Amino acid sequence: MRLAFVGLGKMGRSILKGALERGFLRPEEVGVLGRTPERSRELAEPFGVRPLTRADLGMAERVLIAVQPRDFPALAPEIAHHRLGYISIMAGISTSVLARRLDNRRVVRAMPNLAVAIGESSTALTALKEAREAEDLAFARALFATVGDVYEIPEHLFDAFTGMSASAPAYLAVVAEALADAGVKMGMPRALALRLAADALAATGELLKGRHPAQVKDEVASPGGTTIHGLHALEARAVRAAFYEAVEAATQRGHELGESE
Ligand SMILES: NC(=O)C1=CN([C@@H]2O[C@H](COP(=O)(O)OP(=O)(O)OC[C@H]3O[C@@H](n4cnc5c(N)ncnc54)[C@H](OP(=O)(O)O)[C@@H]3O)[C@@H](O)[C@H]2O)C=CC1
Numbered sequence: 001m002r003l004a005f006v007g008l009g010k011m012g013r014s015i016l017k018g019a020l021e022r023g024f025l026r027p028e029e030v031g032v033l034g035r036t037p038e039r040s041r042e043l044a045e046p047f048g049v050r051p052l053t054r055a056d057l058g059m060a061e062r063v064l065i066a067v068q069p070r071d072f073p074a075l076a077p078e079i080a081h082h083r084l085g086y087i088s089i090m091a092g093i094s095t096s097v098l099a100r101r102l103d104n105r106r107v108v109r110a111m112p113n114l115a116v117a118i119g120e121s122s123t124a125l126t127a128l129k130e131a132r133e134a135e136d137l138a139f140a141r142a143l144f145a146t147v148g149d150v151y152e153i154p155e156h157l158f159d160a161f162t163g164m165s166a167s168a169p170a171y172l173a174v175v176a177e178a179l180a181d182a183g184v185k186m187g188m189p190r191a192l193a194l195r196l197a198a199d200a201l202a203a204t205g206e207l208l209k210g211r212h213p214a215q216v217k218d219e220v221a222s223p224g225g226t227t228i229h230g231l232h233a234l235e236a237r238a239v240r241a242a243f244y245e246a247v248e249a250a251t252q253r254g255h256e257l258g259e260s261e
């Protein structure tokens with residue numbers, strides 16, 4: 001078995017789906033471990049992969065840990081094997097904490113985002129020397145390439161990457177929702193407002209490939225026109241400072257999750 005998933009929630013499921021669809025993994029090469037044997041069966045069945053018990057885990061070559069950070073301390077001793085390589089997507093949990101809790105230095109730390117669901121994640125990776133030597137990092141690079149772009153970054157940037165890139169879909173979803181609500185306030189039907197907000201975000205994402213954000217803003221804002229009046233109102237509400245604070249708070253929370261370990 002090439003890879004065992006421990007936890008198959010929103011993220012684990014999408015990563016598994018991407019890896020199967022892109023042919024990086026075949027169903028018979030994958031196992032899933034849930035909280036109970038019954039849960040393992042429930043989670044494995046839709047993908048045609050193998051449901052696992054804790055005792056089966058030793059059969060895997062590598063393990064992807066996709067549980068919430070709070071569940072990890074109790075889980076770690078149950079999934080620790082000397083022979084396996086581990087890839088964790090848990091926010092805040094450093095490679096040194098992973099190595100200590102798993103009593104194994106073959107650890108890769110990864111940070112994808114919700115866009116794994118559509119194959120457009122930006123995923124950060126880092127690994128201890130032992131995981132590089134055992135090809136675990138190369139395996140993780142290939143795995144996450146099935147669901148988007150992969151960036152190797154130094155570990156000291158991981159919490160910032162988490163607070164910015166991994167949280168970004170939530171921040172931008174709030175922007176879309178607020179924009180739609182504002183359209184509704186101006187009398188637009190809600191369904192139309194939601195569709196326009198989503199389309200504007202997606203289209204702006206495309207425009208931003210190859211253009212600096214300031215260029216997009218400047219090209220929209222005609223002198224004395226409508227947009228510059230809207231921008232003034234946004235700046236008066238310190239919208240940029242709100243984003244600085246959001247990313248800083250989320251980064252800090254990443255540190256806290258790691259420190260509580
Ligand atoms: N959501 C996001 O956008 C991102 C999340 N992450 C990280 O990914 C990880 C998973 O997040 P997400 O998928 O959103 O979380 P979910 O809550 O959707 O999924 C967590 C999964 O872990 C399972 N689980 C919990 N405890 C155990 C256990 N002891 N044994 C086996 N399975 C267990 C849960 O089981 P059950 O279904 O039975 O409850 C569930 O399937 C987190 O650590 C998070 O920090 C990283 C980047 C982005």
Ligand SMILES: O=C(O)[C@@H]1CCC=N1
Pocket residue numbers: 091162166167
């Ligand atoms: O909010 C969280 O803790 C997770 C990690 C990054 C995105 N979602």
